[in-house]
Amino acid sequence: MVDAGDTAWILTSTALVLFMTLPGLALFYGGLVQSKNILSVLMHCTAIACLMSLLWLFGGYSLAFSEGTPVVGDLSKFLLMGVERETVFSGTGIPESLFFMFQMTFAIITPALIVGAYVERIKFAAVLLFSGLWLYIVYAPVTHWVWGGGWLGSMGVLDFAGGIVVHVTAGVSALVMAKMLGPRRGFPKAVRPPHAPWMVMVGAAMLWVGWFGFNAGSALSAGGDAGMAMLVTHISAATASLVWMVIEWVKYGKPSLVGIVTGTIAGLATITPASGYVGPLGGLALGLAGGLICYWAVELVKRRFGVDDSLDVLAVHGVGGATGTLLAAVFVVSSLGGVGLADGVSLGDQLVTQAIGVGAVALWSAVATFLILKLVQIVCGLRASDEDIIEGLDFTAHGEKGYNL
Amino acid sequence: MVDAGDTAWILTSTALVLFMTLPGLALFYGGLVQSKNILSVLMHCTAIACLMSLLWLFGGYSLAFSEGTPVVGDLSKFLLMGVERETVFSGTGIPESLFFMFQMTFAIITPALIVGAYVERIKFAAVLLFSGLWLYIVYAPVTHWVWGGGWLGSMGVLDFAGGIVVHVTAGVSALVMAKMLGPRRGFPKAVRPPHAPWMVMVGAAMLWVGWFGFNAGSALSAGGDAGMAMLVTHISAATASLVWMVIEWVKYGKPSLVGIVTGTIAGLATITPASGYVGPLGGLALGLAGGLICYWAVELVKRRFGVDDSLDVLAVHGVGGATGTLLAAVFVVSSLGGVGLADGVSLGDQLVTQAIGVGAVALWSAVATFLILKLVQIVCGLRASDEDIIEGLDFTAHGEKGYNL
Amino acid sequence: MVDAGDTAWILTSTALVLFMTLPGLALFYGGLVQSKNILSVLMHCTAIACLMSLLWLFGGYSLAFSEGTPVVGDLSKFLLMGVERETVFSGTGIPESLFFMFQMTFAIITPALIVGAYVERIKFAAVLLFSGLWLYIVYAPVTHWVWGGGWLGSMGVLDFAGGIVVHVTAGVSALVMAKMLGPRRGFPKAVRPPHAPWMVMVGAAMLWVGWFGFNAGSALSAGGDAGMAMLVTHISAATASLVWMVIEWVKYGKPSLVGIVTGTIAGLATITPASGYVGPLGGLALGLAGGLICYWAVELVKRRFGVDDSLDVLAVHGVGGATGTLLAAVFVVSSLGGVGLADGVSLGDQLVTQAIGVGAVALWSAVATFLILKLVQIVCGLRASDEDIIEGLDFTAHGEKGYNL
Amino acid sequence: MKWIIAIIQPHQLDPVREALTAINVHGMTVTEVKGFGRQKGHTEIYRGAEYLINYLPKVKIEVAVESTMADSVVETIRSSSATGKIGDGKIFVIDLESAMRIRTGETQADAL
Amino acid sequence: MKWIIAIIQPHQLDPVREALTAINVHGMTVTEVKGFGRQKGHTEIYRGAEYLINYLPKVKIEVAVESTMADSVVETIRSSSATGKIGDGKIFVIDLESAMRIRTGETQADAL
Amino acid sequence: MKWIIAIIQPHQLDPVREALTAINVHGMTVTEVKGFGRQKGHTEIYRGAEYLINYLPKVKIEVAVESTMADSVVETIRSSSATGKIGDGKIFVIDLESAMRIRTGETQADAL
Numbered sequence A, B, C: 001m002v003d004a005g006d007t008a009w010i011l012t013s014t015a016l017v018l019f020m021t022l023p024g025l026a027l028f029y030g031g032l033v034q035s036k037n038i039l040s041v042l043m044h045c046t047a048i049a050c051l052m053s054l055l056w057l058f059g060g061y062s063l064a065f066s067e068g069t070p071v072v073g074d075l076s077k078f079l080l081m082g083v084e085r086e087t088v089f090s091g092t093g094i095p096e097s098l099f100f101m102f103q104m105t106f107a108i109i110t111p112a113l114i115v116g117a118y119v120e121r122i123k124f125a126a127v128l129l130f131s132g133l134w135l136y137i138v139y140a141p142v143t144h145w146v147w148g149g150g151w152l153g154s155m156g157v158l159d160f161a162g163g164i165v166v167h168v169t170a171g172v173s174a175l176v177m178a179k180m181l182g183p184r185r186g187f188p189k190a191v192r193p194p195h196a197p198w199m200v201m202v203g204a205a206m207l208w209v210g211w212f213g214f215n216a217g218s219a220l221s222a223g224g225d226a227g228m229a230m231l232v233t234h235i236s237a238a239t240a241s242l243v244w245m246v247i248e249w250v251k252y253g254k255p256s257l258v259g260i261v262t263g264t265i266a267g268l269a270t271i272t273p274a275s276g277y278v279g280p281l282g283g284l285a286l287g288l289a290g291g292l293i294c295y296w297a298v299e300l301v302k303r304r305f306g307v308d309d310s311l312d313v314l315a316v317h318g319v320g321g322a323t324g325t326l327l328a329a330v331f332v333v334s335s336l337g338g339v340g341l342a343d344g345v346s347l348g349d350q351l352v353t354q355a356i357g358v359g360a361v362a363l364w365s366a367v368a369t370f371l372i373l374k375l376v377q378i379v380c381g382l383r384a385s386d387e388d389i390i391e392g393l394d395f396t397a398h399g400e401k402g403y404n405l
Numbered sequence D, E, F: 001m002k003w004i005i006a007i008i009q010p011h012q013l014d015p016v017r018e019a020l021t022a023i024n025v026h027g028m029t030v031t032e033v034k035g036f037g038r039q040k041g042h043t044e045i046y047r048g049a050e051y052l053i054n055y056l057p058k059v060k061i062e063v064a065v066e067s068t069m070a071d072s073v074v075e076t077i078r079s080s081s082a083t084g085k086i087g088d089g090k091i092f093v094i095d096l097e098s099a100m101r102i103r104t105g106e107t108q109a110d111a112l
């Protein structure tokens, strides 16, 4: 039966998660690029949100959440066939229409995260074609594996709100994308600094607030689980922010705003898979780990690998999500304040399961993204022309200027 | 009896709908004007929000929602007399204080929508005087007709969340306003482009998120109706956005950010009256219709009619709301996934009722707005002086500059 | 037992109150400073939010809400020891984890309000050290006094959502801070106008919406109390805004955007302590009083006292909160639409209690802030160097520029 | 050749440009500047405090022309930008030694 | 007449303006510019990556004055804007052929 | 000395600056300007309405150099900024009477 309290919270959570992408993530990313490309970033986020919504209705949801096989769902819920106004999503107190919506907001933000890898140089048509195919080929199946009755879920993998489903898929795909697309002009010596750090902070703040819907909403009910998920989410975000701030302070003498809010996002991504399983201590530990490891990963990818994953999608989301997924196995244990491992499962077992989850999904994301991009290159090309890039995508792709002061 | 779950959702919805105006609509409109007029737009939205709130308490609510006659309510609920802390709004599980608040946010945004017709050239005093009179003369009675026990509601008109009450009233009044006020300087050849398309997108995103409160909140409960209303609202918004994007892409080779988000708003306005009655298919269809028809209407009003309804209030809201109101009669039928027509009512009957609703309200809005504006012209004048317009309303009316970089 | 409806609303309220600080308050304050200091303001708000969150877990919450003595709690809830996932906060239907979170958002915004007193000239290290000590020495004990079972609560002081706990503490401390830190360069003759009034309005709008969570959330349940609290909050905000607008209009001929939204905040601060006790009439009266008195206080502090409480924290928050606390004693009486005084308590009695509450907390805030700042001055210094101030804190303290257009 | 510098009111830019086009001067370079002069700034009032803004937004036009045309260009700018109010601005003329079009390398009058 | 161009540090604008006013020069035009010179830019660090900002914000003052006043104006600007640190800027003087006040049509020294 | 003014395409600023550095010209002042010329502006389309933007963003470089270097500086700017497309811009040369370094009071060539 529908429970009004639970439904009220998931209605709200759905609004919060949509808010994360529109305008949260759009502003977070938009502030980090040059002023001649801000509109293109906003356009990417908006168009992805719209397109994913329709594709989710046209089979995406069904592939993820209908029974099907352990590998992928079937098309029985294409266009929400068979889902009535009053149908309750099984095992919960919320209508299935609402579950569909809540999950849709995840299906929106995940490909939108990848925007960070290709800003300032991609063709707009490629964004749409890539994101659409990616939803069907990467996102929907992986969601099925973990949450939709698929093989990873059956193995007992722990991923409360999408460390694997959202952050590992997006992060790994971002790296492949960045590599295949090539770097921004001038990378790494002569790229321009973020055009509006204030906007980055505003976006990050909206992501933080919206993440309460993401993680605490994933409880699918309004009770102790949601309360604790919100708590650990917040503690992890705060901790990772301060970690990032301290590192910059020690290293450069000046803690930056862009830095502290990058730490926030790292902390949020890291706690995500664990947020329903751990207690306050877990929140602290994952925030600490997320801050330290993601900071190091940012340097690793850009400096060592020399890959222009421009806005650090792999380093912040992918690495954060993977770290949290692994540490979930540790901090789930009751003695550390977690809900406890499943009966008969040891910490070691769980760790192996988690690693398999991360590894398998990373592999699939990489391979599939590679193939999709090969196709995109053939169909419409991937990279904008140098002339367009120099003039800026706002005008060359969208015919507008961001600022007419 | 008060239901905590339902109440939780309507408390949230009220916050969401206020958020639509402040700052959503303010940013959406503010980004579309020149930088010398941005503050005036924000000021209009803020001052209207404040003034309407008080007028709603001072009789507005009572005229709309007390029994009275089929044409207008009485003053029995002036200053909320007789409404106690624990009074439940009849037929629902929420306190009447909350119903008052939820409806107040509608009474705020409706006159605020009309701002789009008169930006960059109106006197500030005229904004206040016009909006105040308009609330009492147009908004409160029409609300009574449709939702407050008045004649249109009794006829069985379908308007779930305000296609007629909000969008038709605002859209038609906007046209009359634009016509009587005269165009912006330089219209149509030499007006300046939107000063901040990024801000337009941010405002649109907030409107989108807030609209979940508007439509799904109009269920006045947290259950299957709210879930489905949220779903169809979202699908319509996404569809209309993509329609607008595709039209621009085909026509000009460049899909613009301002374009896609205008589509979003068109899709949202169009689904509004139908949002509680239709299913996913209805959401798709109304989004499609809204995108196509509003796009065409924008060109029609500005190019053919040559009326400077500057930010397209009629074309986007009025036409969208009317389209959705008419199509609600079609997609409400159960075979198309809707909740079904009332017993003994045929699709044709319903269509006629819907048309009468749209027509009567459009007529009343036009006539009343005309008369109110005549009065305003006499009392304080309508149009700012050319000198003030050239220097910009921010400084001449409010003594401030929008940007001091 | 946990009630899903109540929990849903407090989960939402927690998100709303966090949203007030991040990014609401940050934008409100950020728009008021010069463009070379915007990032520093955003950084202050962000870093305070993160630090306070951890300190709240590390004893802050425990000092405020564990039993202890009438003067301060003990450390029994340090790190949330003993609070389980399903622990219900006594006397409510929400989990204690959530109560912890909801209250934490108050513990974040209160020190963040003080930012307004020290913008554009403070050392970043001093912000952190001061805010941290202040949380333990001022905020946590005062919260205990009023809400945590301490002496003021036992006396029957009325402070529904923090007129004393939040606004008086922050306001008085701000004055002491401003006095000890010294004015901005050029104060009062040659300071520069707000660099982005539009941003001030956006922040104020977010504060307004978020304040619904602050006040209506303080009911800790979703019912008539929350509904009425939201209503009076809104009415007070709208009234005070219009009061401020009219004063400016009469005095200078031009009502400003910064002015009207300052009125909004004054109205919100004023109603806060009374929001759960009064009816619509109380909302009107407190809005009127808040608007008038805070306007006068702004002039008093800046012109008469000559203290550069830069963004008027004392005049708007402190004075507003105190005014509301006192007037709560009046408008709580049933004949004025309130919930009524406690049995056997006269209006005069209550007024005395309220005055004691305001006075004692103001005194403690002033003394403690003075002592903390003396310590901060020794440990790391308070005021940035003139050179850094001239170049702007964004670059000198954080190594970034706010705008790279 | 002459280098003509005009400081005018921002909203007079369009009329001036049209007037110059009418006498066949098509090239010019425009900069947003802050002017200090007899025309005084204004005060803005925020929360009861007065902020003195002592400069005014102006637009600077720079045009290189052949010496023979200088007088008519100056006169055209003057007549199309004058409103008769204080703050209308000034026109300055400086001798220009040489000019070159980057694209072609053409010099002097051909470059204009 | 002379056309004096001074490139100075942004925060020295107010002192310079006051000093010029003191010697009765009231009109001037100010532009925000980017300076390249001996004073080097700075690096900003975002997420571990260094961004080199190789220009510095400067302010350009342009003043037209009678020839007889040129030296004292140059000296006034120098003394009021010098801090002794690298990047203080430069003052340039160019010969000015003619000046006109748009509002009145007055020319030469009367126009200043 | 000469005062050289070049109006160029914004994205050619870096190449020009590097080329000038290579011939030992380190100081220069850069302003963002709007150019009107043969190269026409563009239209932006919002909601079906066309907005004509008739100017183009350009960058103005000002360099003071010794007279002997003027030709080579002009040539360096030209060669490093030419793309051969319309709108590449212009270079103007004006006689410069005097120069002074604010910090030291050095004058003429020493000041550059």
Ligand SMILES: Nc1ncnc2c1ncn2[C@@H]1O[C@H](COP(=O)(O)OP(=O)(O)O)[C@@H](O)[C@H]1O
Pocket (backbone or CB within 6 Å): D007, D034, D035, D036, D037, D038, D039, D040, D056, D058, D085, D086, D087, D088, D089, D090, E026, E027, E028, E029, E030, E062, E063, E064, E065, E101, E102, E103, E112
């Ligand atoms: N001596 C000067 N040198 C350079 N620019 C000047 C000079 N005098 C005035 N200006 C510019 O001309 C503008 C108009 O001058 P102002 O004295 O205000 O009015 P008017 O031109 O009507 O006499 C000023 O704002 C300033 O930009």
Ligand SMILES: Nc1ncnc2c1ncn2[C@@H]1O[C@H](COP(=O)(O)OP(=O)(O)O)[C@@H](O)[C@H]1O
Pocket (backbone or CB within 6 Å): E007, E034, E035, E036, E037, E038, E039, E040, E056, E058, E085, E086, E087, E088, E089, E090, F026, F027, F028, F029, F030, F062, F063, F064, F065, F101, F102, F103, F112
């Ligand atoms: N040759 C030049 N031509 C034009 N402007 C110059 C020239 N040299 C320097 N400038 C301007 O003067 C500013 C200060 O010069 P710089 O060499 O940094 O220090 P200083 O003036 O102390 O020697 C530069 O930022 C630039 O704007």
Ligand SMILES: Nc1ncnc2c1ncn2[C@@H]1O[C@H](COP(=O)(O)OP(=O)(O)O)[C@@H](O)[C@H]1O
Pocket (backbone or CB within 6 Å): D026, D027, D028, D029, D030, D062, D063, D064, D065, D101, D102, D103, D112, F007, F034, F035, F036, F037, F038, F039, F040, F056, F058, F085, F086, F087, F088, F089, F090
């Ligand atoms: N007579 C002129 N005086 C001043 N600036 C000019 C003049 N003619 C052109 N310019 C500047 O040079 C730029 C390029 O000129 P344009 O005619 O478009 O192309 P080209 O330099 O290839 O002939 C213009 O945008 C304008 O800024």
